[in-house]
Amino acid sequence: MRYLTFALAKGRLAKKTLAYLEEVGITCEEMKSDTRKLIFVNEELKLKFFLAKASDVPTYVEYGAADIGVVGKDTILEERKNLYEVFDLKLGICDMVVAGPESAREHLLHSSSIRVATKYPNIAKDYFYNKKNQKVEIIKLNGSIELAPLVGLSEVIVDIVETGATLKENGLVVLEKICPLSARVVVNRVSMKMENQRINRIIDGLRDIIQ
Numbered sequence: 001m002r003y004l005t006f007a008l009a010k011g012r013l014a015k016k017t018l019a020y021l022e023e024v025g026i027t028c029e030e031m032k033s034d035t036r037k038l039i040f041v042n043e044e045l046k047l048k049f050f051l052a053k054a055s056d057v058p059t060y061v062e063y064g065a066a067d068i069g070v071v072g073k074d075t076i077l078e079e080r081k082n083l084y085e086v087f088d089l090k091l092g093i094c095d096m097v098v099a100g101p102e103s104a105r106e107h108l109l110h111s112s113s114i115r116v117a118t119k120y121p122n123i124a125k126d127y128f129y130n131k132k133n134q135k136v137e138i139i140k141l142n143g144s145i146e147l148a149p150l151v152g153l154s155e156v157i158v159d160i161v162e163t164g165a166t167l168k169e170n171g172l173v174v175l176e177k178i179c180p181l182s183a184r185v186v187v188n189r190v191s192m193k194m195e196n197q198r199i200n201r202i203i204d205g206l207r208d209i210i211q
């Protein structure tokens with residue numbers, strides 16, 4: 001039997017994803033230890049696991065380097081890879097929003113000369129260009145997005161809001177909601193056909209514990 005390979009997003013989602021997998025009998029003790037090792041193997045179940053940067057998970061799965069991945073819907077929308085999104089794990093629940101100072105609300109409604117800072121340029125383009133038909137300038141950043149309107153880099157941002165604490169502490173508010181987000185299980189298109197039974201057994205197990 002060949003190994004089924006899982007690509008998991010390191011960071012926020014990793015711990016909870018591992019806890020869910022454990023509940024359906026998929027364990028990888030080694031992975032929980034403090035190690036620099038990148039690949040972990042469960043010989044008994046013929047499974048391999050690796051932790052990758054969240055934004056790279058769809059790439060590993062599209063190319064078949066991983067059969068299954070767990071990653072945020074934000075990353076799926078941004079990376080636009082060719083894969084099956086099979087299941088909502090209902091963890092890492094948050095929203096993609098347009099945010100800024102209250103003073104940007106009017107500007108956002110009427111002006112086209114708006115700058116939007118974001119880690120998610122494709123999501124921002126899709127929202128402003130396709131859904132709203134509004135020509136804005138999109139500026140790509142890699143983190144601490146809330147800084148942009150505070151220092152005059154942009155009028156608004158497109159970013160994730162979970163508790164709202166970061167926005168609040170920086171005097172910003174949600175101006176428009178783009179979409180809800182949560183972690184999803186994604187599967188390589190060929191693996192879905194070739195390993196259908198094994199993959200469906202895992203997905204059914206996860207579905208049972210979440211419902």
Ligand SMILES: Nc1ncnc2c1ncn2[C@@H]1O[C@H](COP(=O)(O)OP(=O)(O)OP(=O)(O)O)[C@@H](O)[C@H]1O
Pocket residue numbers: 009010011012013053054055071072073074075092093094142160161162163181182183
């Ligand atoms: N408060 C939150 N902020 C950011 N992401 C969140 C939050 N709550 C849940 N998530 C989800 O967790 C995923 C992983 O977030 P995490 O912060 O670990 O990585 P990242 O910010 O995408 O990557 P990196 O920090 O390496 O750029 C996100 O893609 C999103 O789906």
Ligand SMILES: O=P(O)(O)OC[C@H]1O[C@H](OP(=O)(O)OP(=O)(O)O)[C@H](O)[C@@H]1O
Pocket residue numbers: 142143144145146159160161162163164165166167
């Ligand atoms: O609504 P909240 O609960 O405050 O969470 C939202 C914040 O968390 C994320 O940032 P992250 O911690 O990933 O850091 P980053 O800004 O460096 O991406 C996101 O980009 C927001 O800044």
